[in-house]
Amino acid sequence: MTTTPSAGVRPGALPDVETLHGRRATDRVNRLVMGDLLERLTWSVPDKTAIIGRPGAYGSDRFAKMTYREADEAANQVAHALQAAGLERSARVALLCDNSVEAVITMFGIAKAGLVCVPLNPLFHHSVTAQLLRKVDASYAIVDAELWASAAPAFDEVGLRPSVTIAVGGSTVEGTIEFSDWLAGHATSAPEVDLPLHGDDIWMMLFTSGTTSAPKACMFSHTYCYLAALGFKGTVTRGLRYEEELRLSTHVPVIYHCGHNASIFPAFLAGGTSILGRRFDPLTVAQAVTEERATALWGGAPRFLEAAVAVAEQHPEVDLGSLTVGLFAWTAMTPEVADRLRRAAGPQLDLVEAFGQTEAISCYRFWLGQHPEKVVSSAGTVNHVGVPTPLLAAALLDPDGNPVREVGMPGEAAYRSPIVTAGYFRDPEATAWAFRGDWFHSGDSCQYEPDGSQTMVDRYKDIIKSGGENVASIRVESVAAAHPGVERAAAVGMQDDRWGEKVTIFVVRSPGSQVTAEELMAWCRERLAGFESPKEVQFVDSFPETVGGKILKYRLRQQAGPNS
Known part of the structure; x- marks a missing residue:
């Protein structure tokens, strides 16, 4: 009897059953690659809604709501379209995009094609954007219609013309093709990639401002993003009877920030649904929770959640009662805001602060309901950040690299985790400094509390x-x-x-x-x-x-x- 190899498995390539170290899982059977995430769900929940674009967060109706099968097929088309453009393995694809379903799908298509996704912050001055394009040597670009005008000088300066326009908030950029038309005619089946894909391959670079005028390009592997999302899945499914009930909503920017690891990818790893808004507006956030019955909300800063609850208090038609988790970051939440959120949503709502950074998003967690006395006594003036997740070893170090263990004594937070950046692209000096002493140095100053948890004190880098x-x-x-x-x-x-x-x-x-x-x-x-x-x-x-x-x-x- 003969058998036919499945797609993506090289004929005659059998698993290595002799070597016990230095192995690389590169077959679709057992590899850890972000491009496989949607495809794996097509074997279990193909017709379940994977992602919903709220008004303004999609350019064409095809992307307003997508099942796992539809999302995976569209990502395959992106991969085929990129391959048809002649891009070589690990070529950098620049995304000048704000939140949209098309941008999310593009990320997965880039991963499937063995390329590197490079989102650009549209808020950067065009002189900085030009520096970033040069640093990563981007060879292809996909842009949002409404963002193009302000960034055009940067692209002109480096001689890179965009190829594709996501038609949100404007018309197709001259000389480009609209996103849906770009995909038309390309196969919906999985692409073939010449070189094997591996979890340690870099598939994304995100820029962080750091302390200089030239932001650094953080290199992210498939493993980084997979494990980061897996860690956050446990956080955002809290309070649900079954994890696949997760309906995770966000309206803060997550395409060019690391937030997609906490607010989009976890929904897929739970077999749930991602609800994506274009940008933050208190009323649209509250409406999205009400209409889509969101169970978890990534709100960004506490002030964003405060603005959303103010809308709920003013509009009786707003219903936040489906929420079980409110996730925020960047600063402490006052007890008054926490109480208002619980009154509006109900006692089932758990509020949690995540403390981390682009380079290391495994993060600490501080659950407000677990430590109500700290929330009340600090009154929002002390940023309690809790303890690191089990995937993160976090030490506090003095300037000489020695551990700081005294309660109340500040030290720099330093990390070891598979969810730490692989380094700063083409910046060996900054990489060596950040990874000195066998730790990744965060640049943030923390101190221990008597119970072993930590508070965030200040920023070493003056960010x-x-x-x-x-x-x-x-x-x-x-x-x-x-x-x-x-x-x-x-x-x-x-x-x-x-x-x-x-x-x-x-x-x-x-x-x-x-x-x-x-x-x-x-x-x-x-x-x-x-x-x-x-x-x-x-x-x-x-x-x-x-x-x-x-x-x-x-x-x-x-x-x-x-x-x-």
């Missing part, structure tokens, strides 16, 4: 987190200091109800200069992205400094006062 975006203080300072009326500038993040942290610059004027705060903010707005631009300017005569001339930014924050 300003404003409106959910990372702002490099050095970049802001360099732009401000370039003004002829400025001698020196220092940028810090000051606590703010709207922004989380507002970008604030302290300025020493040049001799004889009369530059005003308004003039300087206008100067910066012309040269920086909106989220990077200073929201406040304070003039000082001099800076507090170390002996070596380093500005003591914590002193600047202190002298500005808590209400600045």
Whole structure:
């Protein structure tokens, strides 16, 4: 009797039953590759809804709601279309996209084709975007119609023209093909890939601002994203009787942020449904939960969840009672907001803060309901982050790399986990520094509490987190200091109800200069992205400094006062 090899299995290639180390699982039978995720679900729940695009989060009706079979077939078409374009293995595909079902499907198609997905933050200034395109040497680009105009100068500068337009918020970019037309005629079957795919292969790069004006490209393997999503699946299915009941909703940006590992992929690993909104708006978030009966909500910052619950309080038709989990990050939630959310959704709602970063999204978890006394006593002024997940070893280290174990003594959080970036693409110096001493150094400062959990103290890298975006203080300072009326500038993040942290610059004027705060903010707005631009300017005569001339930014924050 003869048998026919299944698709993707090389004829005559039998499993190695002799070698016990140095093995690589590269056959579809047992490999760990993101491109296989949707396909595996077609064998169990092919007709279940995999993803729902809320209004504005899809370009054509085909992508408004997709079953697992439909989503996998579309991803296969993406892979075939990319192969037809002649892209070689591990070629970088740039995505200038905000949330859309098409962008999610494209990610899986890129993985299936053995290529590398490179999402670009559309909020970056075009001069930065050009640097990033050069760094990764992108050879193909897919763009959102509504985002193209502001980014076009970057693509022109590097000589890369987009090939495909996702028609959200505008018309097809000149010289490109609309996404649905691009897929038309391509096979819906799984693509063949010349070189075998492996879990350790890099399939995605995401940019992080770091502390310089040139963001670093974090390299992510299939294993990283698979395990990250698997870890978050356990978090977002809490309170459900069966995990496949998960209906996971998000409206905050997740295509060009690491949030897709927490807010989209876990839905698929549970065999549940992803509910995707275009962007955050309190009313549309509340409507999505009400109409789609979402069971978990990735809300971003606590202030976003606060805005959503305010809508629920004002609109009796809004029903948040289907929610069992509210997931947030970036800062502490006040007890007042937590109480309002539980009143609106019901006592079954569990609120949880995730603390991590793009490079290491395994994260800590802090369940508010598990520690109500901490939530009440801190009143939102202390950022309790809980304990690391079992997939994450997290040590606190002093500047010499020695473990810090004393309660209340700050140390830099350092990690070991399969959910840690493989490194910074083409940046060996930054990679060596981050991975020194056999740990990944996060740049965040934490300290132990008496019960062994941790609080987040400050940021070693002076990153300003404003409106959910990372702002490099050095970049802001360099732009401000370039003004002829400025001698020196220092940028810090000051606590703010709207922004989380507002970008604030302290300025020493040049001799004889009369530059005003308004003039300087206008100067910066012309040269920086909106989220990077200073929201406040304070003039000082001099800076507090170390002996070596380093500005003591914590002193600047202190002298500005808590209400600045």
